[in-house]
Amino acid sequence: MNLSAIRHRSTGSDCYALDRDTVVLNLWTGYDAERVTVVCEDPFIHELHRQRVWEGKPAPMRRLYELENHLVWTAELKPAFKRLQYYFIVESHGERFCVFENKICKESERSRISTEFFKFPWLNPADVIAPPRWVRDTIWYQIMPDRFCRGSGFADSEKFRTWGDFSSPGFNDLYGGNLQGIRERLPYLKALGISGVYLTPIFLSNSNHKYNTFDYYTIDPDFGTEQDLIDLVEDAHALGIRVMLDAVFNHCGTEFFACRDVREKGKASQYYDWFFINQDDFLKDDFTVADGRYYAFSFWAPMPKLNTNNPAVQRYFCDLCVHWVRDYHIDGIRFDVGDEISHRFIRAVNAAVKAVNPEVFLLGEIWFDSIGWLNGFEYDSVMNYPFTGSLGDFWQDETMNARDFMKRLNFCRSLYPRQVNEAVFSFLDTHDTPRARESCKNRDVLLQKLTLLLTMAGTPCLYYGTEIAMRGKRTPYNRATMPWDEIDAGKHDSFKAQVAALLHVRNTQPALKRDEMEFLFDPAHPRLIRFRKGELLVTLNAGETPVPIPGAGEILFQNRLQGGVLKQDGALIEKAP
Secondary structure (H helix, E strand, C coil): CCHHHCECCCCCCCEEECCCCCEEEEEEECCCCCEEEEEEECCCHHHHCCCCCCCCEEEECEEEEECCCCEEEEEEECCCCCCEEEEEEEEECCEEEEECCCCEEEHHHHHHCCCCCEEECCCCHHHCCCCCHHHHHCCEEEECHHHHCCCCCCCCCCCCCCCCCCCCCCCCCCCCCCHHHHHHCHHHHHHHCCCEEEECCCEECCCCCCCCCCEEEEECCCCCCHHHHHHHHHHHHHCCCEEEEEECCCECCCCCHHHHHHHHHHHHCCCHHHECECCCCCCCCCCECCCCCECECCCECCCEEECCCCHHHHHHHHHHHHHHHHHHCCCEEEECCCCCCCHHHHHHHHHHHHHHCCCCEEEECCCCCCHHHCCCCCCCEEECHHHHHHHHHHHHCCCCCHHHHHHHHHHHHHCCCHHHHCCCEEECCCCCCCCHHHHCCCHHHHHHHHHHHHHCCCEEEEECCHHHCCCCCCCCHHHCCCCHHHHHCCCCHHHHHHHHHHHHHHHHCHHHHCCCCEEECCCCCCCEEEEEECCEEEEEECCCCCEECCCCCEEEEEEEEECCEEEEEEEEEEECC
16 A cells, blocks of 8 residues: 555544534545545544553545545544544455554554554634635626726826826736726616625825735725725625725835834934834835845835734734724635745734624735645635636647546545635636736637636636736736627626626526535546536536537536537536436
8 A cells, every 4th residue: 555645634624623613633644545534533442441551433434636646535423522533444456554644654564563643633613714605696796996987077187198008018017997997887787796806005105006005094096085095894784795995914015114214323313123124224225125135025125025024014914904894894815925924914904803793804815735834723714816827728638628628627626624715715817927818818718717707606706807808918918908899798608608608507506616526527528627516517618529418407508519419629518407
């Protein structure tokens, strides 16, 4: 047996509380494992029965995921006294191995070696990871305010380029989109099927993206006023649309009051320790800090890194977030560069805002496995970049088959507890990536990817303009202005109607929001992705050969289904007959 493939830790996604009564255990093995059993009981059961030696009871584990090099086995247990002690038995080709915390041994050798059991000490209700339940029912829409819509009644200004003119775009161009414009387009979003808007930064800055914030309490005048934000949130809530703001706390802009004070006073500034300054001559006029004179986001001097380990910094931003939640009534906060902020800082913010509104959604921007931030006391969810990469790989590499895709997708699902998977923030594109249409040979493939996005567990997000297949491979082209003249004239109605139909299916079929799914494979069509979720059957033909769909059930969504045949690049969602 491949013992080196076997692993388990009694923490993270291997061992967690699903709810107040249920503990989930996952064990990783190689493909040679044929059967797995967990032997478990209360850690003190032997004392209750006046026995010297602890003995557990066997419970079968089922195969949960197939990955490229591993199988993941799972069991859901309901410990009567909220405690659990356990070890595993893995069987392969007539051999039985016991898996303990400190070693793996043959079952026949167990009696003569010292072993340590795994433990789940106590199921505390306060420790159960519980993202707000409304999140899994939300479809988000990411908006860059400067590029989305300029509100009516706002005159052109010399500082703004003509709306829609994206000839020779510059990184510093302003187009005059604002909060009033977003407010006026809320009915458009509602009709599309959107139930949450995520705004990139809206606070005072000298850039169009506002990720170098100067004042976290002042709405940038280009976007409007504090009252404009209050009105936007109120109107959105009236339509059943949640609002999430972008929080840039890893770094700030050079005109942030604390940074300005340090520049003026140096080490004499009371805010000197709000930053990571390493050299006395840190005020060089240089766009980068590659010399290490102070730390910044990446190496960009205009974005000095904040010391979120400092209690004073923590207090400042905790008070700020409380203000946003209490006074603006926002529903969520997305933390930019969420992996570089100190864990203690995130815990402090979590405690502060959840005391005001326990249902506030805290989202971390992290591009990789993020289990270390998903413990119930920090972020509720993270941005699901591994999922985005899995989709991109499958359509870019046509040698991959449907089983390969399943293994990539299962890896993403294996990273987190089930309740996190059902709240993970998934997307095809953002302001930091090429637009989704750029990686698709045609719009039908984009619809296939949107079908996957909207049939997966989690809380999906569309980047503004994806519903009309906007293009743009790199910055600033992926941040073009929304073509409202074309939209209002009906030029994009056909594709937008298909996207709206997909969103309608997502909004009306609860099974799509759950993590459970069963993949089905057809050897004659290796790139046919097909899976079942409850009574729903999702089929995507990513191969070159048309695929007959016998006895189709009630069709909820289809593209390129003709005469009972799903053509190349086609997508189908049906209720299974």
